[in-house]
Amino acid sequence: KAGVTQTPRYLIKTRGQQVTLSCSPISGHRSVSWYQQTPGQGLQFLFEYFSETQRNKGNFPGRFSGRQFSNSRSEMNVSTLELGDSALYLCASSLVGGRKFEQYFGPGTRLTVT
Amino acid sequence: KQEVTQIPAALSVPEGENLVLNCSFTDSAIYNLQWFRQDPGKGLTSLLLIQSSQREQTSGRLNASLDKSSGRSTLYIAASQPGDSATYLCAGQFGNEKLTFGTGTRLTIIP
Numbered sequence: 001k002a003g004v005t006q007t008p009r010y011l012i013k014t015r016g017q018q019v020t021l022s023c024s025p026i027s028g029h030r031s032v033s034w035y036q037q038t039p040g041q042g043l044q045f046l047f048e049y050f051s052e053t054q055r056n057k058g059n060f061p062g063r064f065s066g067r068q069f070s071n072s073r074s075e076m077n078v079s080t081l082e083l084g085d086s087a088l089y090l091c092a093s094s095l096v097g098g099r100k101f102e103q104y105f106g107p108g109t110r111l112t113v114t
Numbered sequence: 115k116q117e118v119t120q121i122p123a124a125l126s127v128p129e130g131e132n133l134v135l136n137c138s139f140t141d142s143a144i145y146n147l148q149w150f151r152q153d154p155g156k157g158l159t160s161l162l163l164i165q166s167s168q169r170e171q172t173s174g175r176l177n178a179s180l181d182k183s184s185g186r187s188t189l190y191i192a193a194s195q196p197g198d199s200a201t202y203l204c205a206g207q208f209g210n211e212k213l214t215f216g217t218g219t220r221l222t223i224i225p
Contacts (some may be wrong), residue, residue: 042215042217043203043213045213056212058212090157102148102160103148104160105157105158
């Protein structure tokens with residue numbers, strides 16, 4: 001069974017631009033969560049989607065948004081990029097996003113904002 | 115606020131030794147705890163998941179335990195190998211269902 005895939009793997013953007021990252025979960029998994037990883041803050045939760053609905057949201061500004069499609073694929077969007085948005089963005093999928101289910105992570109998208 | 119802590123931040127161990135990585139959390143109402151490894155510049159690889167009703171889980175040379183009352187989890191690695199060098203992260207899932215991560219322990223196995 002294929003793992004979680006994320007595209008693109010690397011991205012370089014300029015301040016003020018916007019970016020869209022994509023995540024395809026493991027087949028059959030309906031929950032997708034997004035995390036931001038930086039050297040200073042570690043891994044921080046962005047949001048979780050299940051059945052095309054955002055179920056949970058972390059403490060990030062409204063510039064960070066996401067959505068999930070009917071096939072469970074998810075995208076996250078960051079508008080008006082800032083230098084501090086440079087990070088590794090990871091998505092994770094699980095069967096139903098419940099409390100008992102293991103989360104599987106993709107390889108991440110490395111975003112560099114210049 | 116749930117907090118997950120991992121100490122030490124870095125650990126070096128000679129090849130072949132057994133070792134223990136520590137993880138502590140502040141909220142005893144934990145639903146499960148998951149251990150991951152992360153190689154430099156890579157994503158997270160799930161190692162073990164311990165549900166709140168369980169005390170430990172084993173996979174090969176790895177054994178993870180969970181003690182909710184003391185707010186601690188340990189990851190035991192037997193007969194360490196250079197390929198075990200990586201950053202190990204623990205993450206707890208609490209009432210709000212998102213994973214709360216520790217800051218990780220960077221493990222180096224010395225050949």
